[in-house]
Amino acid sequence: MSHQNLESLDVEAIREQFPILQREFDGQQVVYLDNAATTQTPDRVVDAMSDYYRQTNANVHRGIHHLSQEASIAYEEAHDRVAEFINADGREEVIFTKNTTEGENLVAYSWGLNELGPGDRIVLTEMEHHASLVTWQQIGERTGADVEYIRVDETGRLDMDHARELITDDTAIVSAVHVSNTLGTVNPVSELTELAHEHGALSFIDGAQAVPNRPVDVKDIDADFYAFSGHKMAGPTGIGVLYGKRDLLEEMEPYLYGGGMIRKVTFEDSTWGDLPWKFEPGTPPIAEAVGLHEAVDWLEDVGMERIQAHEEEIAAYAYERLAAEDDVEIYGPEPGPDRGGLVSFNxxxxxxxxLASIMNDHTVAVRAGDHCTQPLHDKLGVPASTRASFYVYNTREEVDKLVAALDDARALFA
Structure with a gap:
């Protein structure tokens, strides 16, 4: 990323679009460094959802009246916009879910329960979020399939030699996180997908920490499934995306049933509707889809390359500042092309x-705990870590406030 790109990003102008960043507690302006959990939402996304409720609110695909038609068009166009954003082949490959976790479960139940059995292998990584790890672990128990984990080496990267040992002709699916929410590691997902395909296996990529802050092209990665969440990409909560290759989605049986996803229903039998509606039963998150559409527009107006460059620059600065402290241990790779925009440390x-409580006394919002990666923390030999995660509106000055708060913690626990 060029220095010119960084300079051309007007962070102060961006920050003005997020009133929450101006909030104060006890006279101190909030420093929001918990973006891996949820990013903040710009005014125009909130306005788009508010306008929908004020002007268009109606159920989709159910009514002939004007409002229902308008709502249906807005909902369908949101699918189209997301498909364009990730370079999918149209709305048929974009399923709206509640979040990344539901995307994992959709594939696990619709595909996994029907296709897996004893002798099959599910390959995960040791850095998987519980959304992937717990889901596939349960599917393994129900189907008799074996679950194996690609090792994380001492630098916080995947051991790709071990991956090549595990991914064999017995492997049915490889499910891997694109960017680790604990280590910040950017995994070689295209290489993992290629390995899976060489052995006749499918690949599922958890893109919750990737889509918000870097250009993602699902065709380039060639993943069979790719999931992410709206609330981590300047959009609303309550909506996520599951991308799936059309031929696979057409073959899969739905695992949620009801109105909106059927073609024909009799007392004896039912048939399913077209993609993507086949996997979206009931009243969907319509306002949230409108908000997600607007969030994607906002992200592209700012520029995904510039967002990535800025986030990595702030994270590298945080890594450098924290690494200079003798009593701080940082987890994951050093700053570089395979580290994203967060730093976990103790x-x-x-x-x-x-430590997070002391940070909060300084109005610095960070995350503490196992970050839904308990087995990874067990491997690291620590019960928890403190995570500072950055986004397009964060600044070096905010990192300085984070580091300054360490002195209070030292004084309290000396």
């Missing part, structure tokens, strides 16, 4: 939850 002698 301060010697201070539990992560205590």
């Amino acid at each position: 301060l010697e002698g201070v539990h992560a939850h205590d």
Whole structure:
């Protein structure tokens, strides 16, 4: 990323679009460094959803009246916009879910329960979020399929030699996180997908920490399934996306049933509607889809390359500042092309939850705990870590406030 790109990003103008960043607690302006959990939402996304409720609110695909037609068009256009954003082949490959976790479960139940059995292998990584790890673990228990984990090496990267050992002709699916929400590692997902395909297996990529902050092209990755969440990409909560290759989605049986996803129903039998509606039963998240559409427009107006460059620059600065502290341990790779925009760390002698509480006294919002990666923390030999995660509106000055708060923690626990 060029220095010119960084300079051309007007962070202060961006920050003005997020009133929450101007909030104060006890006279201190909030420093929001919990973006891996949820990013903040710009005014125009909130306005788009508010306008929908004020002007268009109606159920989709159910009514002949004007409002229902308008709502249906807005909902369908949101699918089209997301498909364009990730370079999918149209709305048929874009399923709206509640979040990334539901995307994992949709594939696990619709595909996994029907296709897996004893002798099949599910390959995950040791850095998987519980959304992937727990889901496939349960599917393994129900089907008799074996679950194996690609090792994480001492640098926080995947051991690709081990991956090549695990991914064999017995492998049915490889499910891997694109960017680790704990280590910040950017995994070689195209290489993992290629390995899976060489052995006749499918690939599922968890893109929750990738789509918000870097250009993602599902065709380039060639993943069979790719999932992400609206609330981590300047959009609303309550909506996520599952991308799937059309031929696979057409073959899969739905695992949620009801209105809106059927073609014909009799007392004896039912048939399913076209994609993507086949996997979207009931009243869908219509206002949230409108908000997600607007969020995608906003992201592209800012520029995904510039968002990635800025986030990585702030994260690298945070890594550098924290690495200079003798009593701080940082997890994951050093800054570079395979590290994203977050830093997880521990301060010697201070539990992560205590440190996060002290940070909060300085109005610095960070995350503490196992970040839904308990097995990875077990491997690291720590019960929890403190995570600072960055986005397009964060600044170096905010990182400085984070580091300054460490002195208070040292004084309290000396």
